[in-house]
Amino acid sequence: MHTTLDLWSMLFVFMLATFVGFQVIQSVSRLLHTPLMSLTNAISAIAIVGSIIIAGEEKDTTSLILGCVAVAASMTNIVSGFLITDRMLKMFREKGRQQ
């Protein structure tokens, strides 16, 4: 009973998040489509949440290893994704240099 009622909650969340996603992304400035790709990249590394639990539970060696690899992979995406996005965005200026 619990998991199936929750299934519907999750479907509601999924549907609404998709609506939000479509609307938000459509309003992203065309100027910034490349940074958008790297930013969503970093955000989708939210998979780290699941990976940390698997790694931390240490139920058995296999799951520990799989979890740790997943944590490292996600962390790589988070770090590089946010850093490179910021690096690109820093370059967008209203005025040229020294003006």
Place this chain on the structure above:
Amino acid sequence: MHTTLDLWSMLFVFMLATFVGFQVIQSVSRLLHTPLMSLTNAISAIAIVGSIIIAGEEKDTTSLILGCVAVAASMTNIVSGFLITDRMLKMFREKGRQQ
């Protein structure tokens, strides 16, 4: 346990629906703000869902009466809200009459 986990599902749904609402409403044409008021009016009569259950369970006379009054009130809003919205929208035309 069940109700409190569900509390967070509900909060997620509420937050996302509010985001969707703000974005969708902001894109409603200014032309149509009066019909918008009557349409949301009809939609918020979704309270009928809760009212029907209270009335249908017939747990005791008081709840039956309260439920039925709520059903009737909500149904009034649904019927009049959708009908008047449609009546108004029918009047919006691209061309004048007979042209």
Place this chain on the structure above:
Amino acid sequence: MSAIEHLTQASYLAAAALFVFSLRWLSSPKTARQGVVAGVAGMSLAVFGTLLHPEIVSYTWIVVALVIGTVIGVPLSWVPLTAVPQRTALSHAFGGMAAGLVGTAKYMLWLQDGGLTSFRMFAIIVEVLLGYLTLTGSLMAAGKLQEVLPTRPITYKNQNIFNGLLMLVALASGAYLVWRPETWQLFPVVIVLSLAFGVLLVLPIGGADMPTVISLLNAYAGLAAVAMGFVLDNKLLIVAGALDGSSGFILSVIMCKAMNRSFSNVLFGAFGQVSATAAVGEAKAVKSATPQDVADILENASRVVVIPGYGMAVAQAQHRVRELYEQLAKRGIECRFAIHPVAGRMPGHMNVLLAEAEVPYTALAEMDDINPDMPQVDVAIVVGANDVVNPAARHDKSSPIFGMPIINADRAKTVIAIKRTMNPGFAGIDNELYSADNCLMAFGDAKAVLGDIVKAMSGESGIH
């Protein structure tokens, strides 16, 4: 979870999606009617999904209630368009009542079977408070708009202190109930205080300020539905309520901005009287014109802009306006309508009236789009509008409407203002536009004056 329950949940999910599309399709008049279809489909799905609910033991009374609702609802949808604000308010009252009643019933039922967790109690308190407050507040608003109740603001000494105290008592009772849900004696106190609150909040607000109040009550009705969703653990209610809530909220913000009031002013202080600074300046000389004069001026124009306002609604002059539009179109004179966001007494008021008179919506222009063109316009005809064309908003820092965006009628080559007297409009202030060099006044009821202008033009149309 049985197959039936899955079916119910699936219908709720689909209904939520349909509601979103319903509102989304209002983004253009082309798709708007489709939006109504989606709304009806969503609502039907939701109702059928609910009727499948296994806990329902008998359908008799539900059907009776549905029939009663339909019987009341259908005639309510026939009201004349000028009565739409009242109808909307009445409808919020019903919505608030439904939320309040369901909350009350749920409290009673859970009180018996011990299902009152503090979370549920909290949600019920919010639902009941918002529901009953919306009920009486909306009834008051409807009464003021229908002029059944006195429309002037009713104030008395220490009003704010009194309201604040009542609020405190209500919140304290609510908090105590959350802590000890079994003290049922406090529940009626919360109900009565909520009902009283709705009355007290709308009492000090003048009839003309009702549109903002109605939008805000719209938001409250939506939030009451959200709270009901939390009480009943129903996500569809939460979604629909949130959509409704954001709509009411956004509309009131739009009205505030267009009236240059701060938003906190609406959330708290809209519930305060509008200071009608009856600034009676020296009577300035104005030039007036007969309908025949106006017809002559129009014949020689090539670009005309009509600026309608509340006076057009009062005079029901929209059909005459359309006739004028047709006369101009016949002569190849460009005629557009400049719509100010708060012209009239509710958002979108002018659009609906002109649409009713079958003016094509493609001829309507928003303020920001038409203002840059105003200097190229030959004749601007102001039909019962006043505050929305008052140039003081642009330059007079002492004016109460200073900073409110206006339609720059004064920048047209010639301005013709149709109104009955030199009385001020909603904001209660004089309008220097009328004494401007390029402005001619055509005094009289808008419907009559426009009728005469059209007659003069059609009489000549043979000669032309």
Place this chain on the structure above:
Amino acid sequence: MSAIEHLTQASYLAAAALFVFSLRWLSSPKTARQGVVAGVAGMSLAVFGTLLHPEIVSYTWIVVALVIGTVIGVPLSWVPLTAVPQRTALSHAFGGMAAGLVGTAKYMLWLQDGGLTSFRMFAIIVEVLLGYLTLTGSLMAAGKLQEVLPTRPITYKNQNIFNGLLMLVALASGAYLVWRPETWQLFPVVIVLSLAFGVLLVLPIGGADMPTVISLLNAYAGLAAVAMGFVLDNKLLIVAGALDGSSGFILSVIMCKAMNRSFSNVLFGAFGQVSATAAVGEAKAVKSATPQDVADILENASRVVVIPGYGMAVAQAQHRVRELYEQLAKRGIECRFAIHPVAGRMPGHMNVLLAEAEVPYTALAEMDDINPDMPQVDVAIVVGANDVVNPAARHDKSSPIFGMPIINADRAKTVIAIKRTMNPGFAGIDNELYSADNCLMAFGDAKAVLGDIVKAMSGESGIH
């Protein structure tokens, strides 16, 4: 539910909201960096909320993994901007892998303790399939972009039939597993097939078509995160995954539209080779110009538009372009940049390169905004762009790019095209623009030619 668990859930809710704001703030370069801050804040909240999880017995290995991730991640963010597509692809590979591994681990754990309901099994299958497919597919894409792998499309006989059969086997195994989750022998089959699938899907696609593929893989990585959310009953994963999924989806749709390909073509057929119709027409006569000629023409212009394309990226000529822009600005000559949505090899490619060279983004104009002005432009300088200025797209129904919206460079009074040879661009077709009467070719590497032009102009700037 304990207080800690509430804290975790609250941090997830806040993180989800922050992610939405993060993307929302990308709607303008002014607020965009704020968006990164919101994203980082959301991610930190999510990680800290997770670390509170009571089921975590030791932090040692988690910290080790986090450190390793950081050590790899930091240098990965230093790649030159031309390598951004590869980096993005690599990053999708990591994301897919994480999803796949978590799904695998969850399957094994639940297999042991009997927690495998068919719903969970279904979600795991989706997660694992999308995850591993994204892993190998993205590695292939990165390899092709980095030219480690052959960039030409690799096709063989009956490719579609073979892929279809493999897909059938994978789906059948998945379905059987949902029915009987305990048949663990099938699980590795699903994994291997998913891995193979990623390779097979990207194999037949040419290197130049990778951007669309990358966006699509972005969407798949997002969906894998959504599936992980369903597996772990975690709403934050669902929200973040859905945001990512819609972003990938919308970007691929935008690319398709701008390239005039149908969308089904992307979902299924983007996975099909681009027919390179090497239409070798009769060699038409073209006029060529020296950098000095170009400098003279520019000196006498008053409105200049620069149209950059993939060639500017290859030549790394963006800094020379900025110098040209400064020379023109110094003379009071208006200079704007016309950015085609698919100029270059990824969405927004030109914008980032020009921003890197410190060209103010206010000087960049979108295609639809600048096209109406093109007839008033004195000189249009095409810097390494080809397909996006090919007039055949407007009128030649037989052309493979017919219907693709282009920048109307040919309508400018004079066109100067900088490229190395008469070779065609990405679409492999000739460009009639080059033989037009008003077009002059400046042959050579974009960086060198522009450098000479700038030198010629700055040499003269004293005289001017």
